[in-house]
Amino acid sequence: MKAVCWMGVGKMSVETVADPTILNPRDAIVKITSTCICGSDLHLYNGFMPTMEQGDIMGHEFMGEVVEVGSGIKPEKLKVGDRVVVPFTIACGNCFFCHEQLWSCCENSNPNYWIAEKMMGYSPSGLFGYTHMLGGYAGGQAQYARVPFADVGPLKLPNGLSDEQVVFLSDIFPTGYMGAENANIRPGDTVAIWGCGPVGQFAIRSAFMLGAERVIAIDRLEYRLRLAKEAGAETINYEQVDDLIELLKNMTGNMGPDSCIDAVGMEASGHTLPFLVDKAKQAMKLSTDRPNVLRQCIIACRKGGTVSVPGVYGGFLDKIPFGAYVNKGLTMKTGQTHMMKYMKPLLDRIEKGEIDPSFVVSHRVPIDDAPKMYQVFRDKQDQCTKVVLDPWADGAMAA
């Protein structure tokens, strides 16, 4: 089959690899009909996440049709022919954390848990198409994928919804939604959201669903700010303001936003001196992350407010204003998305027509074009917001 493989930093390539097979009784094989490139794939592309290996198959946002199930899968749970969307986190469904709905903290899905334990104390769940520290599972930017614990994760889909309406249930819609839920939004609240990429876009819409009166969206790309404005957000292009914190103060009557959401993470952009220092340290491997957005969230947030972090961070962050965090009595919530808690309720919202997630798609291309699209997505060319790959279409994009 065809698969997008990580062949080194900045090197993606479409390779012909062996079709996946059932390795465990609760596995299923899914024939993929749509698969996407995620912002967190760019952290791997740019080489900021340790424990990747040449030849790893990328991709954790995919959907398709079940073509084979293992001996441990009961037919009422999943059977050949079911159309499913697959969550990016893998969970056993029966450990303490799964029972607590903390699905992305599953104890039994990361075979390389001991690497993660060395870095973080305890290991989160395994993920598709990510680092070996997080399981090293082959991903879904391919024509087929092996899905472990397939009786827990994949969500069966009703007829009548297109792939593009439901494929984002695999990650970014639930991730944006949990980012908003983690912000403890109460009716009437003002929520500031850094980053208007796909997760930020879903966080903006989810914040309104959860009762926010005002959403302030912050980015530097006008085409993404336009999408935010269409959802009803007020927008700030931070490259065009002298002092973002002062502006947020003025917009909120010197109160500050009730909640601040960091939908950016470890590879933030910026133009201030602390940002340039971060960038230099990251380039010299003195630091793993560029946390300037997280710093701004903590400083900008109102006293007693909440900072929610759906953005991905990898390691040890420098110069976090923890004094401000303590003295302002802030709350911070974060985590990989507890996918199985959100997929079904959000599918219901899509079915009711409350949201059509396909608004975020900017590019639909054959899988052969994936290497090129990684570069386009990273460099924010061609008004790129979200890339959907068709694993079965022939031919490459016209040059």
Next chain:
Amino acid sequence: MADAQGIKATRVQSISSPIGVAALVGGGALALAGLTRRSKTGLALAAGGGVLAYAGSKAISRPAHLSASSTIQLNCSPNDAYRFWRNFENLPLFMRHLQSVSVTGDRRSRWIAAGPLGSQIRWDAEIVAERENELISWRSLPGSDIEMDGYVEFRGAPGNRGTFVSANIIYSPPAGRAGAAIAKLLGKHPEFLMRQDLRRFKALIEAGEIPTIEGQSHGPRSRVAAAARVLDPDQSIRRESRLVDVLEGKRRTA
């Protein structure tokens, strides 16, 4: 419980060579004296003392018996965990180094572990104490390749959150080739191996299978990484996928 604790108390003892102790104490003192002088001689003194102390500590820490213990939480009742473990023939499902355990009598069993290059290490074990849903303790019998005793305790976790399982083994590798094979088997970090065994036990009990990526599809690997994998002295002797075969076989017979 008394029996189990008794095993622990009597069997675990380190050889404390007097020379080793002297080297550690003397070397440590020299190093301290050197460090307080802040001169070149001081530095040399400190370095020399450090080397001596290190050698001393190595001499002290070579015990006649080695032990490893680890505790893990399982999301099941003590009874479920106890019953699974009490059937010793289940142990190779999650203890990677074991090839087989066969029950040979009411309280006796024969254990076979995989050594390097296809060799086998065998021992016979006898249950010395057991209390239903709480404790199983066993010891190896004379004539075995290795002296290998162990006990495992099961107790309810606080707040009715499943079960804590504590596994403990105490072993003394013989000299010579068998000893080298066993050293290879248990690796440099027996505690780590034991924790991995318990994690697999947990996965089997909770998820019904052990997570794996062995045998999955991938693109072209780098030759350097492939060579490193072949040469890795810590690589597992028994492949994970074989374990899955065992598991599948087990399910079919069940």
